[in-house]
Structure formats: C-alpha cells, structure tokens
Amino acid sequence: MRDLFSAAFKANPFPTLAELRAQEPIYGHLAPYGARIWYVTRYEDVLAILRDNKRFTKDPRWETAASSSASSPSPTHFGRNLSQMISQNMLFADPPDHTRLRALVGQAFTPRRVEALAPRIEAIAEELLARVRPHGRMELIADFALPLPMQVIMELLGIPAADQSQVHEWTKAIIAPSRHGIRLRQRQRNIRAFVAYVQAMFAERHARPQDDLITALVQAEEVGGDKLSEAELTSMVALLFVTGHETVVNFIGNGLLALLAHPEQTAALRANPALLERAMEELLRYDGPVETSTTRWAREDVLLGGQTIRKGDVVRVVLASANRDAAVFGDGADGLDFGRAENPHLAFGYGIHYCLGAPLARLEGRIAFPRLLALPHLRVAVPPAELKWHLGVIFRGLEALPLEWGGGVV
DSSP states (O other): OSSSSHHHHHHHHHHHHHHHHHHSSEEEEEEESSOOEEESSHHHHHHHHHHHHTTOOOOOGGGTTOOOOOOOGGGEEEOSSEEEHHOOGGGGTTTHHHHHHHHHHHSSSOOOHHTHHHHHHHHHHHHHHHHHHGGGGHHIIIITTHHHHHHHHHHHHHOOGEEEEHHHHHHHHSSSSSOHHHHHHHHHHHHHHHHHHHHHHHHHHHSSOOOHHHHHHHHHHOOSSSSSOOOHHHHHHHHHHHHHHHHHHHHHHHHHHHHHHHHHHHHHHHHHHGGGHHHHHEEEEEEOOOSSOEEEEESOOOEEEEEEEEEEEEEEHHHHHHHHOHHOTTTTTSSOOOTTTOOOTTTOOOOOSSSSTOOOOOOOHHHHHHHHHHSSOOSSSGGGGGHHHHHHHHHOSSOEEEEEEOOOOO
16 A cells, blocks of 8 residues: 655655556555545556546445445535535536636636736746745745735735735635534535625626726626626636646645756756756756646446546546656656657646646746846755655645855855
C-alpha cells in the first residue's frame, strides 16, 4: 500500500508515480469511507479517460451508482442543499448540461476579455514587487503569487475593493476539506455568506449592469433564450474564484522553484526572453498546478490496463504523472528542458473539461516570471527540506516559498 497523502509524498511525488506507471498504472485505493478509488498514472490511459465522457462521468449524482440497482442515479441524491449552490457548474456536469453551461460562460469569459486584462495585471505585479523590492526578501506565495491572481479575478468579476478581503476568506471555505464539528460548521457559514453575497450582486447587476464578468454572466443567453439559473450563476462564480487564482498561485510558485533549481535553464531564459512561451509550457509539464483531476465515476464496468473498474467506482487521473511519462516525453521526462519542441502536456486537462481559465493563467505567468527573474541574484532563502506543500488531493502547491535577492550571491 502506497501513501499518496503524506507530506513526504507531496514534497516529491514523482518517484512514487514513476513506480506506479511501471508496476501498477491503474492503482486501486480503498478510502476510509469504503469507496474504491482508482488512480490512473500513464499518459495514454489518462488521455483515454479525459476523452471518454460516456463511460466516465463528472456528475456527483453517480456517487452511489455502485450500490444502486437503478441504471442511473436519482437526481434527488444530490439534494437541494448548500453544496449544490457551489457545485452546479460545468466542472461537475456531463453533456448536454456541460455543453450548455460552457457555451453560456464562454460568451462572458472571452479571449478578448482576458487579453484586455494585460495592462492591469502588469500594474498589479509592479505594485506588489515595489512593496518588497527594497527589502531584498519576500515570501513569494503571500507577497506575490496569491495576491496577484486574487486581485485580478476579483476585479474581473467586479468585486469592490472594500469587499475583496472578506470575499477571499469566504471562498477559502469552498476548497477546504469537509470535517465534522466546528470546522465543518464554520465552513458552512462561510459558504452560506458567500452565496448570499454573490446572489445580492446578481440582483444588483440585473438592475444596474456594469462592465464586469458578473454582469456578462447575468446577461449571457443562448440563441434559444436559455440563461444561467441563480444556482448555476452562483456555482460558476465559485468555480471562477477557485480556478481563477488557485491554479495561478501554484503555477507561479512551482514554476519559480523549478527555475531556481535549474540555473542553466534559468540562465538560458534570461539570455533569450523569446524562450518564455516554451519555458512556461515546460514548467507546466514539469511540475504543474494540478496533481490529479477532479472526481470522475465509472458509469459501467470498464476494463482498463488489466484492471476492472466497477460501476460507481471513483476514478482520478494523475496529471502530474502523465506529464512525466517517458513513453510520451522521452528519457528526459523527469528533467526540465526549455528546448523541448513537442510538449503535449495535460497540465490544464484535455477535451471538453479543458480548463476555461488556462489563457488567463498563461497571461499572468507571462507577466509574472520575467519580473521575478529580474530580481538580482534571486534565490530560495531556506533549505529545500524546509519547504512545505499543501496536502490536498487535487492541487499541487507550496504553502510558502521564502526568497531573497541581492548581495552578490549567484
């Protein structure tokens, strides 16, 4: 039995993932609550599942399919409860619901709207670095990697500056683990407060539209007249909050750590800024912001890689493992190489569930990395063994990354 949840694994999961690809590419784990969870680690199998929306569903109503004699789950299983108000979005939907939701949100979250953010992102990045540059040190996550995308997504959605700190506190509850007792009750209170806040914003934007993403979502409508319901609007805003900053925080944190651990690649990038786009794709492949996919359930018994996945079993594709698969990326798959010409990484997923926020994440990375690398003699301020990683299942990111610069140290 391999421990895929320990601090040691999170600090360096790649040797264990390499063993799984070689020995147990479809790895079964029995969760404490009794569910069978399959971790899929080879690129070929991961890609097959990401493409297969008929046999592998994202709909949480299938969670109890294995113990039900019905051919499909009952819609009442999901229930009319608080969690539905933050999960009724395209991340947890299959076609045709997913198709409809993505089309509606796509009208609001356009490439043009994202690209128009570049000057503001540049200004925020400069403001954040101006605060720390004279001191010669900062904690990257708290001082830069988190506030940059958080402020960007807040402003994009239209959250007033005076409310942004409070909204951030509420939204942290959305990705916090559910536990019994006080923490669970506090999480529910925070989610309830967030739901009430954004629903008040919807009403206000209906009455007084503004040039922001929430107004665009409120106004989004299909040709046939279909609009997002209030629950769908709330869930979509929650999704944009989480994916709009969590992936970017980890992209910047993981990416900069990788750069500083590979000085020859960093020197090449500094010498040739035209390498930036290719470098960012390689950083995403090498140690991307998402370790595993969100949950899928098997709609039917499936034979995959010699293992029988039973109807109702949980399936998680391990993107971090697929992106190090030598069958696709060659013998140097565990290395960082900005000269890599072919790089079909899966850091943002694939297919219909490909991350809607990927263009925004890339834009923020394109702005952040050159400015960080411009800090003279930039280095990690603590030994690698002291770095701590978040223990969550889905995202992969550092809790903190202390940095220092100047002083003539190479």
